[in-house]
Amino acid sequence: MPNAPHQKSPVPETGVADLGLFGKPLFKDPSARAxxxxxxxxxxxxxxxxxxxxxxxxxxxxxxxxxxxxxxxxxxxxxxxxxxxxxxxxxxxxxxxxxxxxxxxxxxxxxxxxxxxxxxxxxxxxxxxxxxxxxxxxxxIDGEEEARLSAQGVLLGWPGAYGLVCDIGGSSLELAEISGGRVGRRVTSSLGPLKLRDIKGGAKARNAHIKEVMQALADQMGSQRDRLFLVGGSWRAIARIDMIRRGYPLHVLHEYRMTRQSVRDTIEFIRKSDMDELRAEAGVSSARATLVPFACEVLSRLVKTIKPKDIAVSSYGIREGMLYEQMPQRLRDRDPLIEACRFAEDKDARSPGFGKTLYNFIMPIYKSAPAPRKRLIKAACLLHDVSWRAHPDYRAEVCFDNATRANLGGLKHSERIFVGLALMHRYSNKRENIRFTDLIEMVDEKTRAEAEILGKAMRFGAMLWMDKVDELGEMRWYPKKKELHLHLSPDMMPLFGEVAEARFTSLANSLDAQAVLKTARR
Missing domain, CATH: 3.30.420.40 (ATPase, nucleotide binding domain)
Structure with a gap:
């Protein structure tokens, strides 16, 4: 395996490279199909x-x-x-x-x-x-190569990530610096739980050893006060326990965030808990659970030494880094979220490619939206029809469940819920009396309202268009006048029946606007 990190041009942290909102899909390209x-x-x-x-x-x-x-x-x-x-x-x-x-x-x-x-x-x-x-x-592979591959795994999910990757295995711990889509300095150490368990002299000797080695690592890596990415099974076990302690409702480890204080609180929580009971509740194997106390000692010292701005759990590590190693550069530069959504549309939607038409149709409502929000709108439009096979009575909930728990990279937990809510409202006007209330309450009312508007816009647009036609009508949004105009050609008017009209009116009401139908073309 090559030792030098691949060079690549910087990509924003959102992962949105300058490839246009709907560049040509690469998953059918021969080099990608390999x-x-x-x-x-x-x-x-x-x-x-x-x-x-x-x-x-x-x-x-x-x-x-x-x-x-x-x-x-x-x-x-x-x-x-x-x-x-x-x-x-x-x-x-x-x-x-x-x-x-x-x-x-x-x-x-x-x-x-x-x-x-x-x-x-x-x-x-x-x-x-x-x-x-x-x-x-x-x-x-040697320790530095292990660090590089783990860091590449993080870049698979966060293309523009910056900060420090810490990968803990059974017998070693690696640190790697990432910035601008590149892997920088890398170091390795023997701070793995299996080796720490064998140190003579008990907790006092272990902690002295951990402190000495961690300070040496910090001296080699230099100042690291950005984000800390945690990779490895022992870190994920601690994160699961942190979720239990906090009563956190979304049990998705990837992109789960912790603070330095929450790490300290969880380590203390583990120390005071019955490990057998905690292991069963967290779903941690007995073999892993025996290593968690040693991993806690390492994490405590790591956080205390480097003082990261925030802490993110990455489910992607060395294995994903091995896949990233085989990717052509133009594929690496793509947004993992959008590529995954496009693949899902191509595989499961009734009219693959319609997501782009739907996105263009509703975008007048979102002209002033920031790029990260447009990215989520694009993802939702691509996913808007992939769950159509679900039973109609449960389709809205299936959409929400799929979006919030799917294996998608480049998506914060709050963003998962936004996309999930939008897809729920794609099939249902209401969200009362559903089993995801605890998850929905993780985002504020403004976010919920924005997701509802997006869902209703997709719900209306999906009814009006049944193919990849994007020339026969358009929406225009006048926020100052509070008017939502729909311009339809005579050929499109038969599609604007009672249900379509009701959905258009519902969308306008969500915008606190008046619905206006225009039959003349621009």
Whole structure:
């Protein structure tokens, strides 16, 4: 695997590159289609995981995802060897993954091994055994390469992200700087929970060691006061517990935000809790739960040392970084949210391509909207018809549920709810008496009202147009006069029946405006 980070031109943090609002989709381009189904394996110190990516090339779906907790690095501090039981379990897992890949028609699996295998005296022997028995070649990467790939995984979901990526594995911890779509300085350390667990002298000795190593890392990386991106299973386990402590209703880890104070409060909450009960409530495996207290010690010192502005959890890491490695630059520059929505429209909508027509039709209402809001409007228009197969009685709720919990990158939790609400109102005028009240209350009333307007605009536009025709009518919005005009050609008038008229009036009422029908063309 190459060691130098790819150079790329800066992309805004929203991920919206200067490619036009509706540039040509790349998921059908030959170079992108080569990434349609990609299998990667991460042989870590604690777990061995296979992920098969499929779907939209820029923001692929997880076609298959399986993890086996092997603890390859357990006991290495004393023996210098991989755990015998861990080796046996890892080899068994890799045999299974190889067979699954064959059944899925994958040409090959790209496999990398990290700290445990690279540090163990029998690491090379293990890799040779795996290749002999499975045909899978394992690439053993050094700590800086591991940091780079993890940082690239973050860039897969946040194309213009800036700040510090911290990836914690079983036997190591890596830091990488990202800015302007590029990976900068990178460092590695032995601050993994498996290694910390083996330190003699108890908590006092561990904390002294963590403090010393963390300060050395901070000295190497320089000032880092921007966003901290947390990558790795132990961080995700802590984030799940933070959600429980806060009573946070949206259980999506990707882009979940924490503050330094919430980290401190959650670490104290973990210390005082019964770990077995907490593990069961958070859905954390017993093998992972045993490492959480050690990860808490590291996170506490990390936050105290670098003092980040805010903290974001990334579900994307080294495996997604391996996929990003294979992407052509023009694909990397695309917005992962929009590419995923376009793929969903192409696959599931009744009239693929109509999302662009709908977007253009309703945009007069949003002429002055900022670019981040237009981006969400575009995503909603692309998704407006992908759930049409759901039962009519539940379609609105299905739309909301899909938008808020879907595997979509480049989308904050508040933005998920905005898009979900808009899609709900695409199929329903009301949102009372639904089971998502706790989620809806996560955004303010102004946001809810804006989502309702967008939903009603899509609801009306989808009824008026049934094909990718965008020349026969238009809306004009006069905010000062509080008038919403609809201009239709004579050919379009038969579509403007009673229900369409009612929906147009409902949209105008949401804007606190008068609905005006114009039959003459401009």
């Amino acid at each position: 990434l349609r189904r990609v299998g990667v394996v991460d042989v870590g110190s604690n777990s061995v995981r296979m992920v098969v990516f499929d779907g939209a090339a820029r923001s692929p779906a997880y076609f298959y995802n399986e993890k086996i907790m092997c603890a390859l690095g357990a006991g290495m501090a004393d023996t210098g060897h991989l755990s015998p039981q861990g080796r046996e379990r890892a080899l068994s897992a890799l045999k299974r993954f190889s067979k699954l890949a064959e059944g899925m028609g994958l040409s090959e699996l790209t496999a990398v091994a990290t700290a445990a295998v690279r540090d163990a005296t029998d690491g090379r022997e293990f890799c040779e055994e795996v290749e002999k028995q499975t045909g899978v070649k394992i690439w053993v």
